[in-house]
Amino acid sequence: MTKNNDSKSVVRKVTKRQIKTPQSLIHIKHTISLFQYKLWILLLQEFKRQFDLNEPTDDRGFRYVSMSYIEQHIGYAPSRQDIIDDLRALRKEEICFNYFEKDGNKTQYFSGFISEMKVTRLTIGFKFPSVIDDVMLGLDDAKAIFQMLNWDVFNHFSGKYEAIIYKLCKDYLGVGRTPYMTVDEFREYMGIKPTEYAEFMKLNEWVIRKPTKSINTSDISDITVEPIYSRNGRKVIGLHFLVTPKHQTSFPFIESQTNPAFAHAKVTIALSDQETYLALFSSEQISLSIDRANQYCDELKKKEKTINYGAIYKTAITENWGQQIIEQRSIHTSEQLDVSNDTLKNLASQPQNTKKSDESDWSIIHQKFLMRFTALPEDEQHELIQGCIKAQKDVFKGVMRKNYEALDLKILEKPSFTTLLWPYLAELWQEPITKIL
DNA sequence: ATGTCTATCGGGTTCCGAAC
C-alpha cells in the first residue's frame, strides 16, 4: 500500500459546505489515496453546482475550479506539483461504478476517475468520464437520490479507511445498516490488494476496528458505526456495518436544522431525513406535524413516560399528524361559530392567542373524551373504534386501514387517530366538542 | 490433545511535516 499523502492536512477550515453525491457514485471501490479521494469529491461537487446554475463548459468541454476553493476545503495549500500528480493518479486509476448493484444495474469498470485535466497556478480544469457525466446529469429526482455528506466531518478524518467507511455508512444511515459484503468483497471495496493484510486478523485490526473506533470516538462525527461479522465457525466470512445517528449537543460547523420547518424540533433531525420529508410534505405540513408531536410528547412527559423524540417526529411527519390538526381546527372553528359563548368568541377574535388556546383546548378535550371513552366496557370501545375507522374511509385506505384496525385499542396512543376519534364521538354522543369544556 | 483462528500488545520501520 502506498502511503497516504495527505498527512499534511493539519489546519481544519471551518465551513458550512454540504457535499452532495449521488448514491450510485458512492459505491466505488477505492485504490486511491485519501487526498485523491477528497479532491475528486470536491470536483464532483463543483461539477454539480455549475450544472445546476447552467454554467457552460468552455469550448473544449472543461470546467474549472479555483485553487483557493480546494485550499479552503482541504485545509491547507497543496503544492501545484502534488495536485498534478494526484490528478494524474485519478486519471489513470480504474474506477468501479455501482459496486453494490443496488439499483439493479450491473457493476461496471472504467478507466479514470477523471478523463482530462489541466492545472494552472490559480485553477484546475477538469473533465469527467462520460459515465460520471451521465450519472450526475441524468438525475430526475435529485432530492431523492442525493445524499448529504458533511464536508467538515468528512475532511476531519485523517485516515483513508476512516473516510471510506464513514462515507459508506453515512450513505446507509437511513437504512441503519450497510449491505452485506464477503471479506473479499470488503477488501475490494476498500481497495486492499490480496497481499495487504493477508490475515483477517490484521485486516480487522487496521481496516475495520481502528477506523470504526476513530469514527465513534470522534467529537465531530455525526454517526456511530458498528461492524457485525458473519462467521463460519470462528472464521469471519463476511460483514456489514450497523449505522446509527449520533446526537450532538453542540456542533458549530453545521446548522443543525437548516429548514425553518424543523425549527420546533427538540432534537436534531438528520439532514438526509429532512430532505426526504421535504420531498414528501410541505414545510407547513412538517411544521404542524412537529408541533403536534411536541404536544404528544408533553402528554407523555406528564405521564412520566420515556420519550424518544426522534422516533415520534419520524412517525408524526410520515403519518402527517399536521394534517389531522388542520382538520381538527376546522371542526373546532365551525363548532365555535355556533356557540354563543363570549369567551370563545373573544378567543376567536384574538388571532395572536389562537394557536396557544387551540393547543390547551385540545389537550382538555382529549383528556375529557379519553376519560369518558375508557370508562366504557371494552367491547363497546372496540365497536366505537371500528365505527370511526369505517366512517373515515377517505383517511384509512387499503393497507393503512388494516394497520389501524390491527392496532385497535392501542390506537388510542396515536394522536393522529384520536384527533379523528373525538370528533366522531362528539357527533355520535351529540356532545359538541366545545360544550364538553 | 491438537490445530486453526482471532484478539491484543509491543517493538520496529517508513514517511512526512514542523521546528530549529
Next chain:
DNA sequence: GTTCGGAACCCGATAGACAT
C-alpha cells in the same frame, strides 16, 4: 539541512476460543 515526533503500517509473540 537536520532533528524530532506523529501517523500509518508491518511483524512477531502470546493467550484464549473453538472445531475436530
